[in-house]
Amino acid sequence: MKITDLSIVFVLIFLPFFWMVSRHTHDADEAQLLNQRYRSALQTAVLDAGNVMHQNEKQNSEAGYDSTKFVKADKELALQTFTQTMALNMGIHDDPNAIHALFDYIPAIVVLDYDGYYILAKEAEMTGENDDSYRQVWSPKMPYTYSDSDGSSINFTLDGYVYAYDAVQGKWIEGFQRELASTSGIPLLQNSDSFEQVRQTRIVMSVQENLAEVINRHNEFARRNGISYTFTLPLISQEDWYNTINDTGIMAFIQGLPVGSQKVNTYAIGGGRLVKRTAVIGGIEPSTGIKYYYPATCKNNFRAEEVFTDAKQAATAGYFEGNCYINTVVH
Numbered sequence: 001m002k003i004t005d006l007s008i009v010f011v012l013i014f015l016p017f018f019w020m021v022s023r024h025t026h027d028a029d030e031a032q033l034l035n036q037r038y039r040s041a042l043q044t045a046v047l048d049a050g051n052v053m054h055q056n057e058k059q060n061s062e063a064g065y066d067s068t069k070f071v072k073a074d075k076e077l078a079l080q081t082f083t084q085t086m087a088l089n090m091g092i093h094d095d096p097n098a099i100h101a102l103f104d105y106i107p108a109i110v111v112l113d114y115d116g117y118y119i120l121a122k123e124a125e126m127t128g129e130n131d132d133s134y135r136q137v138w139s140p141k142m143p144y145t146y147s148d149s150d151g152s153s154i155n156f157t158l159d160g161y162v163y164a165y166d167a168v169q170g171k172w173i174e175g176f177q178r179e180l181a182s183t184s185g186i187p188l189l190q191n192s193d194s195f196e197q198v199r200q201t202r203i204v205m206s207v208q209e210n211l212a213e214v215i216n217r218h219n220e221f222a223r224r225n226g227i228s229y230t231f232t233l234p235l236i237s238q239e240d241w242y243n244t245i246n247d248t249g250i251m252a253f254i255q256g257l258p259v260g261s262q263k264v265n266t267y268a269i270g271g272g273r274l275v276k277r278t279a280v281i282g283g284i285e286p287s288t289g290i291k292y293y294y295p296a297t298c299k300n301n302f303r304a305e306e307v308f309t310d311a312k313q314a315a316t317a318g319y320f321e322g323n324c325y326i327n328t329v330v331h
Contacts, residue, residue: 034259041089042254043268049082049250050270053111073113073248075138079120082109082252102257103136105264107218107231108211110251112244115157116141117207121214122221134221142210144203152186156199158247162189204241208233215253222256229256234267247271282306282319292322 053073083099092098109120118141122134144156151167160177168185177195180186188195212233219231234253244251249271257264282293283302292302293314306317315321 035262035264038090038254038257038259038264039266039268041086042252042266043270044089045082045085046250046252046268046270048085048270049078049252052081053078053248053250073111075111075113075118075120078111078250079109082250104222104225104227105254105257106252107215107255108251108253110207110211112158112207112247112249112251113141114248115155115163116143118142119210119214122218124220134224139210142206144199144206146188146198146202148186148188150187152188154186154188156203158203158245160195160199164189200242200245203245204238207245208241215255227256229263231255234265236267240269244269280311280314282314282317283322285322291319293319294322298323 053075084093086102087093087095087099090102092102103122107121111118111120119139120136121139123137124134145153146156147153151165153165153167155163157163161175162177162180163174164172164180164184164186166173166185173180173184177189177192180189181192184190188198215231215233222229222231232255234255249269251267251269253267255263255265280293281296281298281302281304282291283300283304284291285302291305293311294300294302300322302322306314311321
């Protein structure tokens with residue numbers, strides 16, 4: 001057989017194999033790109049949702065108790081923002097059916113509020129209709145609770161403030177742990193280090209336990225809707241958990257979303273902490289009449305004229321940068 005004939009036979013035999021390998025590699029690369037796109041979309045969505053959580057209408061819902069963490073989380077606005085961002089980044093913002101289908105692969109969304117948390121999940125409805133037997137609802141607020149062997153109980157918050165029943169004294173108390181340590185009969189409130197360790201552990205365990213239960217129930221919904229994937233609580237590092245409970249925020253999960261032969265399985269965390277900014281004062285130096293701006297916490301002899309939200313706004317209004325020393329400025 002001639003060499004050319006052997007070459008033809010080789011090509012005929014191995015060409016389909018090479019084509020299959022090439023096709024598989026292309027599909028794998030495309031799946032990997034989609035996987036990264038969906039993960040990025042989820043992370044962006046929770047960050048956007050976290051950023052709007054503290055936008056309250058009422059002044060008395062803003063930060064208080066001498067804590068920047070006391071913020072009323074707006075879970076509905078967070079969910080609306082999360083959904084909009086996800087839909088835009090996945091190219092389905094004008095397709096309500098696709099958005100509805102996307103949530104079949106989102107077993108839970110958690111909103112961490114200052115003194116408790118909510119979980120958005122599909123819950124069964126006794127309607128008798130399969131299509132309407134599940135709907136997505138928020139749980140009631142679940143407090144971060146703890147109880148000891150003496151019968152005392154504590155509702156933790158995202159900082160050291162507590163609402164507690166002191167069984168020794170037979171009364172309800174509230175305040176920061178450091179303030180209650182000398183007057184309370186609850187042993188846990190006597191030691192700051194033990195209190196902080198138990199507080200963090202209990203909050204994480206409470207969220208984990210309820211999340212696992214919710215995700216497990218989501219499997220029943222998935223089976224009814226032909227989703228061949230077992231939803232489970234993903235492995236989340238302790239560092240991520242403790243960062244999550246440091247401030248009000250939101251957690252979201254995507255599982256089982258088909259991407260080629262793969263499945264997307266990821267979670268994302270977004271914070272909603274309200275950061276208080278120090279006001280910027282625009283003032284006049286009496287001896288020169290020159291206009292300077294400086295932080296409101298500064299003590300000097302300048303005559304205050306205006307208040308600004310930041311240095312850029314003050315500079316635009318014609319003020320030069322000053323420092324905190326009396327009658328001394330930066331030239």
